[in-house]
Amino acid sequence: MKVINIDKNQCIGCGSCCGIDQTHFDFLDGRFPSVISNDNLDDQALLDAIDSCPTEAITIIEKAEEACDCGEECNCDDECNCGDDCHCGDGCPCHK
Ligand code: SF4
Numbered sequence: 846m847k848v849i850n851i852d853k854n855q856c857i858g859c860g861s862c863c864g865i866d867q868t869h870f871d872f873l874d875g876r877f878p879s880v881i882s883n884d885n886l887d888d889q890a891l892l893d894a895i896d897s898c899p900t901e902a903i904t905i906i907e908k909a910e911e912a913c914d915c916g917e918e919c920n921c922d923d924e925c926n927c928g929d930d931c932h933c934g935d936g937c938p939c940h941k
Contacts, residue, residue: 846908849880855902866894
């Protein structure tokens, strides 16, 4: 399964992605964008948002097949609000 990944170490919080594609991105925490949907990954607005990112922080990655079941919180600096696995590409503190 492919998902949108935002590298929080590269993101400068410019807001361009959220301005271009409100279907996939939102400033839920007021500092950095969050991915709010992984549907329609070939959507033109998403591709435009990826192209607009000045630091190339946004990529589409293959989500790990194995779900983490450690019960620890994601350490990616944003809170997962999907009720699902971490999508940040940085992984859970247990390194699964
Ligand atoms: S466009 Fe890139 S740098 Fe700007 S907020 Fe989005 S992910 Fe961060």
